[in-house]
Structures are given as C-alpha cells and as structure tokens.
Amino acid sequence: MKTAETLLSVEDLAVEVGEREVLASVSLEIPRGRLAVLMGANGSGKSTLGLALAGHPRYRVTGGRATLAGRDLLAMNVEERARAGLFLSFQAPPDIAGVKNNLFIRTAVNAVREARGEAPLDAFDFLGEARGAAGRLGLPEAMLARPVNDGFSGGERKRNELLQLALLRPRLAILDEIDSGMDVDGLRALVLLVAQLRAQGTSFLVVSHYLQLIESLEPDTVMRLDQGCIAEHGDLSLAREIARTGFARASEPVEV
Ligand SMILES: Nc1ncnc2c1ncn2[C@@H]1O[C@H](COP(=O)(O)OP(=O)(O)OP(=O)(O)O)[C@@H](O)[C@H]1O
Numbered sequence: 001m002k003t004a005e006t007l008l009s010v011e012d013l014a015v016e017v018g019e020r021e022v023l024a025s026v027s028l029e030i031p032r033g034r035l036a037v038l039m040g041a042n043g044s045g046k047s048t049l050g051l052a053l054a055g056h057p058r059y060r061v062t063g064g065r066a067t068l069a070g071r072d073l074l075a076m077n078v079e080e081r082a083r084a085g086l087f088l089s090f091q092a093p094p095d096i097a098g099v100k101n102n103l104f105i106r107t108a109v110n111a112v113r114e115a116r117g118e119a120p121l122d123a124f125d126f127l128g129e130a131r132g133a134a135g136r137l138g139l140p141e142a143m144l145a146r147p148v149n150d151g152f153s154g155g156e157r158k159r160n161e162l163l164q165l166a167l168l169r170p171r172l173a174i175l176d177e178i179d180s181g182m183d184v185d186g187l188r189a190l191v192l193l194v195a196q197l198r199a200q201g202t203s204f205l206v207v208s209h210y211l212q213l214i215e216s217l218e219p220d221t222v223m224r225l226d227q228g229c230i231a232e233h234g235d236l237s238l239a240r241e242i243a244r245t246g247f248a249r250a251s252e253p254v255e256v
C-alpha cells in the first residue's frame with residue numbers, strides 16, 4: 001500500500017550519452033515532500049540521470065518511463081518540465097554572458113508562476129524577494145545585477161543555484177553535488193532551505209559524495225547507482241557504510 005502520494009516515478013529508464021549506454025534500467029520513486037539521496041562512484045551516471053530527467057538533449061532516453069505528479073515527463077520539452085515543477089541544479093553551473101542574473105531568474109520564476117496560475121511578479125516585487133533570499137543565502141546583492149555566474153567563484157555559483165531553488169519553489173528539486181565547493185555557511189544555508197521547502201511539500205533527489213551533508217539532510221532514502229541500475233536501496237546506514245568501505249565493496253567483495 002502506498003503511504004504517500006508519489007511525485008516522481010521512474011521505471012526502467014535507459015539513457016545513452018554519445019555512443020554509450022550510461023543508464024540501463026533505473027527505477028525509483030520519490031513521494032511528495034520526501035528526500036532521496038543518490039550515491040555512486042564517479043562516472044556511474046548520477047548527473048546523467050538528473051540531466052535526462054530535466055530533458056537535456058544530449059542525454060537520449062532509449063527506454064522506460066518517468067512521470068512527475070502523474071504526468072509523462074518524457075513527453076515534455078525542457079521548458080514544460082520546468083513549468084511542471086522540476087528544477088535541476090547543475091554540478092558545474094555554466095555562465096550566461098550578457099544575461100542579467102535577476103532578469104534570468106525572474107523570467108524563470110514568472111514562467112513557473114504562470115503554470116501554477118499565479119500572477120507574475122513585477123521587477124520591484126521580484127527584487128524584494130530576490131534580495132531577501134540572497135541575504136539568507138549569503139550571496140552579495142550585487143550578484144543579482146551581474147550576468148548569470150559571470151566571474152562568480154565556485155561557491156558563489158552554487159549559492160546562485162540555491163537562490164534559484166529558493167525563488168522557484170519547485171515540486172521536485174534535483175541537486176547535483178550542490179555541496180561541492182561551498183563553505184560551511186553555504187552548507188548550513190543549504191540544509192535550512194531544503195528543510196523549509198521540504199516542509200512545504202517539495203521533493204528532493206540529492207546527489208552527494210559527502211556523508212556529513214547527507215546526514216544533516218535527514219534523507220528518507222539512500223540509493224546507490226552502479227552499472228546503470230539502482231544497485232542498493234536503504235537508509236542512512238547505507239550512506240555510512242559506503243563512506244566507510246567505498247564503492248568497490250558491494251560489487252566485488254574483497255577476499256582476504
Ligand atoms: N556528453 C558526454 N559525452 C560522452 N560521455 C559522457 C557525456 N556525459 C557523460 N558521459 C559519460 O557518462 C558516464 C556517466 O557520467 P556522469 O556525469 O553521469 O557521472 P556521475 O555519476 O555524475 O559522476 P561524478 O560523481 O564524477 O559527477 C561517464 O563515464 C561519462 O564520461
């Protein structure tokens with residue numbers, strides 16, 4: 001019996017990148033307001049899963065199904081997926097020359113608001129919200145007026161992803177190594193923001209290699225991706241075991 005409403009459902013998803021099949025058959029479910037952590041060795045396909053779900057054209061889905069709140073995700077284009085409430089933070093956020101950060105985020109926020117049947121925010125109201133969120137995330141206000149990520153440090157780029165997350169309030173947030181490069185204050189702001197959004201019903205798929213962060217996010221589920229499939233499913237004890245013994249132990253038991 002299902003105890004909570006399923007938000008994201010992925011069944012037997014297969015994804016090719018270039019000539020290679022990176023994901024063979026990934027199946028997972030994330031209920032509303034729940035947080036799942038995805039672990040896996042470098043190159044196991046974690047970013048591939050996020051990018052394929054977000055609709056990146058380079059990541060070709062060759063099989064399986066994915067639904068968001070019961071709607072066929074794979075039938076939607078990138079913009080439709082974002083409007084439907086999917087948010088992906090990039091492992092390496094790119095810069096967008098010539099596009100001001102505040103206009104970029106306001107455009108995205110208003111597209112999502114329109115899809116939810118909410119009135120658009122004008123420049124003044126948006127700036128008020130954006131300033132408040134930037135302050136809480138320790139992002140200098142001047143960064144709102146600069147081109148997206150232009151000259152931002154590694155940690156500032158990650159905080160800028162968090163700013164988008166805070167303002168977009170998505171139904172599903174896929175955070176791909178959002179912690180990498182962020183200082184201790186950034187991590188604290190991340191944990192706080194995730195808890196707030198989760199309490200409002202946002203679901204999370206969080207990719208991380210960092211046990212301390214995973215523990216502080218209090219995940220409902222921990223999964224390990226290997227050989228293109230979810231090889232293990234568990235709770236925090238799985239993350240602790242992986243941190244202790246590494247990824248090699250599960251696929252190839254070491255004999256002594
Ligand atoms: N555009 C691409 N062209 C060719 N191969 C790619 C491309 N993108 C990803 N790959 C390959 O797909 C595999 C999975 O990559 P992916 O980035 O999903 O791994 P990951 O689990 O996120 O790793 P990491 O922990 O290092 O971030 C890797 O072997 C990678 O080299």
Ligand SMILES: [Mg+2]
Binds near residue numbers: 046047048
């Ligand atoms: Mg990755």
